[in-house]
Amino acid sequence: MHKPLMTALAAALLASGCAVLEPRATEVAPAIPSQWPLAENVDGSAPAAADTGWRDAFADARLQQVVAQALAHNRDLRVAVANVDRARAQYRIQRADRLPSLAVQGQMERIGGDVPASEQYTAGLGVTAFELDLFGRVRNLSQSALQQYFAVEENRRSAQLSLVAEVATAWLTLGADQDLLRIAEATLASHEESLRLAEARHRLGGTSALELAQTRTLVEAARTDSARYASQVARDLNALELLAGGALDAELLPQRLDDQVAATPALPAGLPADVLLRRPDIMAAEHQLLAANANIGAARAAFFPSISLTGSVGSASGELSGLFESGTRMWSFIPTITLPIFQGGRLRAGLGMANADRDIALAQYEKAIQSGFREVADALAEHEALEIQVRSQQALAQAANDAERLSQARYDAGLDSFVTLLDARRSAYAARQSLVSTRLAEQSNRIALYKTLGGGWREQG
Numbered sequence: 001m002h003k004p005l006m007t008a009l010a011a012a013l014l015a016s017g018c019a020v021l022e023p024r025a026t027e028v029a030p031a032i033p034s035q036w037p038l039a040e041n042v043d044g045s046a047p048a049a050a051d052t053g054w055r056d057a058f059a060d061a062r063l064q065q066v067v068a069q070a071l072a073h074n075r076d077l078r079v080a081v082a083n084v085d086r087a088r089a090q091y092r093i094q095r096a097d098r099l100p101s102l103a104v105q106g107q108m109e110r111i112g113g114d115v116p117a118s119e120q121y122t123a124g125l126g127v128t129a130f131e132l133d134l135f136g137r138v139r140n141l142s143q144s145a146l147q148q149y150f151a152v153e154e155n156r157r158s159a160q161l162s163l164v165a166e167v168a169t170a171w172l173t174l175g176a177d178q179d180l181l182r183i184a185e186a187t188l189a190s191h192e193e194s195l196r197l198a199e200a201r202h203r204l205g206g207t208s209a210l211e212l213a214q215t216r217t218l219v220e221a222a223r224t225d226s227a228r229y230a231s232q233v234a235r236d237l238n239a240l241e242l243l244a245g246g247a248l249d250a251e252l253l254p255q256r257l258d259d260q261v262a263a264t265p266a267l268p269a270g271l272p273a274d275v276l277l278r279r280p281d282i283m284a285a286e287h288q289l290l291a292a293n294a295n296i297g298a299a300r301a302a303f304f305p306s307i308s309l310t311g312s313v314g315s316a317s318g319e320l321s322g323l324f325e326s327g328t329r330m331w332s333f334i335p336t337i338t339l340p341i342f343q344g345g346r347l348r349a350g351l352g353m354a355n356a357d358r359d360i361a362l363a364q365y366e367k368a369i370q371s372g373f374r375e376v377a378d379a380l381a382e383h384e385a386l387e388i389q390v391r392s393q394q395a396l397a398q399a400a401n402d403a404e405r406l407s408q409a410r411y412d413a414g415l416d417s418f419v420t421l422l423d424a425r426r427s428a429y430a431a432r433q434s435l436v437s438t439r440l441a442e443q444s445n446r447i448a449l450y451k452t453l454g455g456g457w458r459e460q461g
Contacts, residue, residue, distance in 0.1 A: 022297025073245025094145035124314020137301035147291035154284035175254030181229035188222035262446035400431035
């Protein structure tokens with residue numbers, strides 16, 4: 001081989017991958033404030049919060065066991081994990097193109113026709129069409145595959161975080177519906193006793209048929225609610241077991257709604273809005289943007305010449321028995337250069353599509369940031385309001401219970417009509433139900449805040 005050609009090939013190998021054609025900077029402008037709204041209402045005395053794992057976020061040991069079972073057996077999470085393995089394999093396949101592939105080859109060639117037939121046997125170790133990555137096309141394709149793999153991994157983290165939040169919410173919902181069922185059953189028993197007394201009075205002429213009918217409406221309304229909540233509890237259990245990936249031990253199920261389950265610490269003062277960038281869904285969108293940038297580099301490199309090498313060393317013989325004898329050594333070296341001249345607009349269209357994909361990925365990244373900011377802002381706005389609502393609803397329920405008790409006493413003393421007592425009973429029943437719903441909303445908001453902030457607020461130092 002000529003020395004100038006060897007020198008040129010060596011220089012090409014050294015320069016391989018040195019050309020950089022992908023965009024180096026992409027301006028991101030999500031247009032969100034630098035601080036959260038209602039920043040003056042956060043707990044300034046709270047200590048700096050480290051990342052909060054789900055075992056720290058949820059204080060109930062039973063819920064922790066249910067979440068652990070879900071993480072081990074939930075089928076959707078298994079799919080997400082399998083997608084990570086698939087993306088990793090795809091990246092390794094693409095990365096393999098950056099290295100030459102060696103293969104042992106054996107071949108028998110028989111030629112015949114008007115001339116006497118002849119045979120040629122060859123065997124050797126060779127490289128086939130290894131592309132010298134002079135302009136970074138192969139490197140960019142490999143980088144794109146790597147970023148796609150990172151994006152799938154972040155999607156797995158997002159799926160795991162969502163699963164933890166869904167399990168916790170479903171567990172709390174089951175406890176709340178257990179409370180509502182208990183309230184409905186207790187109310188039904190109380191109204192049935194009132195109906196029994198009203199029927200006895202009616203037989204003695206001490207009460208009217210209207211009052212008896214009104215008492216029956218209370219009984220049937222409570223009976224309807226009792227049946228509805230019993231059905232809802234069963235559906236809540238089915239939903240929780242589906243998330244957990246299997247049947248749950250009865251000891252792990254809540255019997256009531258506990259206000260201390262979601263023990264999320266207070267939001268520290270001065271927390272910047274760019275903490276959103278740690279959310280797995282936003283990080284996945286960022287990796288998609290980086291992959292799109294790399295694809296632009298590969299599309300640009302397609303406009304330039306490409307050099308591929310094919311070569312082999314081995315032996316050749318006209319007889320199979322003499323294939324490896326002395327004097328049969330052979331080698332071949334076939335460099336190929338391809339210069340695109342006319343592609344019918346294919347290359348420009350490919351670059352245009354890569355640029356459009358990058359613009360789409362940029363818009364999706366900015367929207368992911370905006371959506372995340374809104375979710376956190378909504379959760380913060382509800383957080384304080386729900387705490388006020390819980391306190392107010394507790395006072396309302398207490399007042400309604402007192403009003404029912406006093407109205408019953410005044411009715412028994414003949415000071416109030418049955419209509420007044422009827423209103424008091426309905427108000428007390430509705431207040432107890434509303435209190436449970438408000439407490440559930442407050443606990444669910446804590447879970448939503450934990451989820452929307454990505455499972456924690458500061459990186460471990």
